[in-house]
Amino acid sequence: MENSALLKAIIENAIDGIITIDNKGTIETINPSGCQLFEYDQSEVIGQNISMLMPPPDRDQHDNYLLNYHQTSKKSIIGTGREVTGLRKSGAVFPFRLGISEVQFSGRKIYTGFIHDLSREKHAEEKLKEYAIHLEDQVQQRTRLLNETVTALGEAKEKVSKLLEKEMELGQLKSRFVSMASHEFRTPLSAIQLSSILIEKYSGDSISPNISRHTAKIKVLVAHLTGVLNDFLSLERLEAGEFKPVLTEFDIVKFSEEITEDMQLISKQNQQIIYQHTGTSATVNLDQSLLRNAIINLISNAIKYSGENTFIEFNTEITPALVTVCIKDNGIGIPKEDQKHLFEAFFRAHNTGTIPGTGLGLNIVSRYIKLMDGQVKFTSNVNQGTSFTLSFPKQP
Template sequence: MAEPSDQNCSTEGREQQLEARIAELEAKLEESEEHTRAILNTAVDGIITIDEHGLIEQFNKAAEQIFGYRAEEVIGENVKILMPSPYREEHDGYIERYLRTGEARIIGIGREVEGQRKDGSVFPMELGVGEMNFGGETKFTGFVHDISDRRELEERVRRSERMEALGQLAGGIAHDFNNVLTIVNSYTYTSMAHDDLAPELEHYLSKIKDAAERGARLTRQLLAFSPEQIGEPRVLDLNEVIREIKGLARSIIEEDIEFEVRLESDLPRVEVDPGQIEQVIMNLIVNARDAMPRGGRLNIRTHKAYLSPALRRSGYHPELSPGDYVLLIVEDTGVGMDEETRSHIFEPFFTTKPTGKGTGLGLATVYGIVQRYGGQICVESEPGEGSAFYIYFPLAESEAATWVTERVAQTRRESSGGETILLVEDEEDVREPLKLALEGRGYSVIEAKSGKNAIDVIDAYEGQIDLVLTDVIMPELSGVELVDHLAKEYPSMQSILVSGYSGEVLQRKEISPQRVRVAKPYDIDELASLVRDMLDEGRAS
């Protein structure tokens, strides 16, 4: 047998060294790519890379959250699927023109444009585009920042400034008009005091007096919208105010409207003027009645509400400070309102009613009174879907410390009930620790990884399920759809909706943020306290 030559050994050695070097470089390249992916996927802004034909090559996690697509759904697709008209139709021509002439409209400049999500909704965004060249191939990287929240905040500030200016104007007009009415009333009463007044003249003066009183009622409504309106606030139970005017409310509602009042017991007290709060409630009732000319359902409810810092950070009622509130809800099944109407309903003299049927001061008055006592009012409504007004009143100063102490104590208590909870969450890493935490408090927990899976689990389960705790946004069947289905099939089953999405995202998906009781990230003790309260409420009812 021939011995291997020194030349062969040398060649093999060089090949082995070369292979080792290649393997080392490949490992470093893979490590570098992994490092790059990590940077891309931890960026807070969307980062999208396309080739010179507009085809998407990279799509980071933030872009997935902004546009609603998974990366694998869009890679290889033309980037114009992320654009509404007219940008979509113009995009390919823009790239071709830029590569041919160098004329840049956005590359290297950046500007505000509009993007289109997977669900078809359009949103404002800041877009900056950079150009790269790899091996003779041109690539473009877009940096996307969703500015929906900023635009919403700007609009809220503009609306607040407009309402404040209107309030000051209304207050000034009412003050001057009151002086005029005072003069009219004074001379009218003086004239009517004469003993030898002719019947015909007395009739005319009586009409003048009635007209002046109507004018005075209008100015009182204007002043209620003005921040200078004087009230006589006192500490009271909102439930008592509602009970006192329930009969009056029923008398002004037609018989074809179902009227239901549900008041939460042991409601903390608020510091308000009782007469003005009666005015708030009655104005909302009249507004609801007028929205249901063919009948419907009107509900008034009260609740204790706690806005946690985490819930506020997630975008729920950013105008409210974290803390405890008394929540008044007035909801109807009337004609509803579109977005344009909703944006103006609290402005003085704005009305959708026919000429002569309304002054446009009812909801403006409500807004002014609620603001005066440190509260907030918001409305949810869609055409044909009815309306719901949510009014948050801060607790009276004498009540606040007591309720904070009690709430903290409640969040620390542990359950000894042993009820059964169905936990629905599509993320296992979220579902597992919550299951362990609830089991640690004595509950029996059944798991489901989706809305459809939850229905199958319930159908197969032979025992009683007392409460379903579900994520809101899940594939195929959302948590809201699941809860609505279960409410029909199992009326006694309680439910809690949990979400990590902002209120703006939920509204875009046609989900009412008011239905979400818990925001991620949540405090386990607070969540456990809410679970206990819901179970106790279900048992009491």
């Protein structure tokens, strides 16, 4: 008796609805949660056919299912769970997960249904779909704004170039274009980048592939335009003599490991950047900012001009006389006839094809290194890769 009372208390206080029917589909018991779900009193459903709680077409098919099961013993629902819809007394339908078990009791079969209301989950799913659609609209809008910005940049550059070619020397042309680009495009580019990041953040784990694809495209285009602006700004400052090296002591191993980690994030598929240090010391006395920019530029080139599934070697070495930094790739290489022009501003090797670039990176790198009394050397062969070596006198 005590066990029976306990079982009854459990059923009466269960969160999910529990209904039992006989082999003809007649409702024998229903717990309070089941009554609340279907909006009936117990007296209104007990003795009635279970089909009263089902909307069409399940209502019409239920008796046939029971008859077919009794004749063939073939189970399609019993012992498994599935999502179905229920019919409330008010006529409203709602989704729920139904689990059915068969019990032999007092020489007859009783079927028990366990009903878990899915209304909240389905409502949340619908809200999430609406939010995803809204986010995709926002992504398309941001993409359109970015394309307009790119077009405006191209049109502005062409217009300014044509105007200044007739009026000024090349130095004046670059100065005015850089000033215009910096003020007119840096702020909207930053806003576009921030918007793409916020879209991913607010989407969380439920972000759709379409939204993710669009935000990735926005980030790539913004990074490309930002890089172009940075190259022009760096060149202008170098020519104006604004860069003054600030030498400080720092650990080049930790410094290089941080760069390696950052650059690995933007590498191509299965590209690996391998960093190694040689020497008993790790302390150098150089300008961290200039050295970082130079190394990032060279590794970026190695990533850009190498294929997927390749290795990029990044080595540092300290000897009693020199500090050496070497970046080596297995990319497209530099044609012999182009190598003598490699460090000239706006020069690009003829085998770069459609790979984007301004032709300023290596010119800026060489000038950064010279500011720190260093040297830049390289070796390269077409389709066999390129190796750049930066060397600096060891400071006491």
